[in-house]
C-alpha cells in the first residue's frame with residue numbers, strides 16, 4: 001500500500017484502548033491486545049488506517065526517507081527499546 005505522498009495522521013493507542021490484536025503492516029506480526037502502539041490514518045482515506053508497532057513505524061519512516069508525522073508523540077522514540 002502506498003503511504004508516500006499522503007498526509008498521515010499518527011496517533012498513539014494506549015494499552016487500555018487496544019481492545020483487540022492487530023496486524024502490523026511493517027513486520028506482518030501481531031500487535032497483541034493491550035499493547036501500546038500507533039494508528040496511522042491517511043487523512044484523505046480514514047478507512048485505510050493501519051495499526052503499527054511503534055518501532056516498525058519509525059523504521060518505515062527512516063526506510064522511506066520520510067519523517068513520520070508525529071501529531072501526538074506520546075513517547076520519545078528509542079530505536080533500541082524492545083517491543
Ligand SMILES: [Zn+2]
Nearest residue numbers: 024027053056
Ligand atoms: Zn511491527
